[in-house]
Amino acid sequence: MLKRVAVLVSGGGTNLEALLNAQESGRIPHGEIVLAVSGTAGAYAVERAKKHGVPALTLSRKELGQEGFEDALSACLKEYRVDLIVLAGFLSILSASFVAQWPERIVNIHPSLIPAFCGKGFYGLRVHEAALSRGVKLTGATVHLVNEIPDGGRILLQKAVEISPGDTPEILQRRVMEQAEWELLPRAVEALCEQLTQE
Numbered sequence: 001m002l003k004r005v006a007v008l009v010s011g012g013g014t015n016l017e018a019l020l021n022a023q024e025s026g027r028i029p030h031g032e033i034v035l036a037v038s039g040t041a042g043a044y045a046v047e048r049a050k051k052h053g054v055p056a057l058t059l060s061r062k063e064l065g066q067e068g069f070e071d072a073l074s075a076c077l078k079e080y081r082v083d084l085i086v087l088a089g090f091l092s093i094l095s096a097s098f099v100a101q102w103p104e105r106i107v108n109i110h111p112s113l114i115p116a117f118c119g120k121g122f123y124g125l126r127v128h129e130a131a132l133s134r135g136v137k138l139t140g141a142t143v144h145l146v147n148e149i150p151d152g153g154r155i156l157l158q159k160a161v162e163i164s165p166g167d168t169p170e171i172l173q174r175r176v177m178e179q180a181e182w183e184l185l186p187r188a189v190e191a192l193c194e195q196l197t198q199e
C-alpha cells in the first residue's frame, strides 16, 4: 500500500513541485502525494498542486488562529487518510500538541546546515542573509523530522552548497534550492514512505 503524503506550504511551492515531479518520474515508489495545504491565502503552491491534479486547499492561519487552523488541518488529514506530513516551505510553527500526534511522521526542509542558522526567526531569505553576513563559505540544506523544538528534530539528510563571492540572499537561496533542497526532499520522503510500509 502506498503511503499517503500531505504537503504543507506557504509560498512559491518549488519544493512541492520537486516532489510532484519526483512522483511523476517514479522516484517516490512507496508514496503518493494526496493533498497540498497552504496556511496562507494566495500561495502559488496551490496552483502548482492543481496543475498536477493534486487536491489543494487553503486554511488561513491568520483567519482561523493557531488552534482553529490545526483543528481544520487535522480534519483534512483524517479525511485524506494521510500517513506522512511534509513541510515544504511552510512558514508557521505547529504547536507541540499537534506535533505530538504525529511522532516521526512530520518532515521539514530547512535551507541551511542545521545547527547553523536555524530555529525561531530563521526562515526564507533571512536564513541566507544570516549565512552571508556571518561570512560562511559553505551552507546547504537539511531535511529533518519535526518535534516540538523549531528545527530541532532528528536530522535525516544534509547537503552542502558553496557560497560564491558576490552572492546575494536571492542568488544563494536559488542555488541552495537547485543543488540541495529539490534533490534531498524527494529522497527523504521516499525513504520515510518505504520505512512506513515496513512498520
Ligand code: GRF
Binding pocket: 009, 010, 011, 012, 013, 014, 015, 016, 045, 088, 089, 090, 109, 110, 111, 124, 177, 181
Ligand atoms: C525553501 O527554501 C525551504 O527550505 C524553506 O522555505 C523555502 C520555500 O520555498 N523552508 P518553496 O515554497 O518550496 O519554493
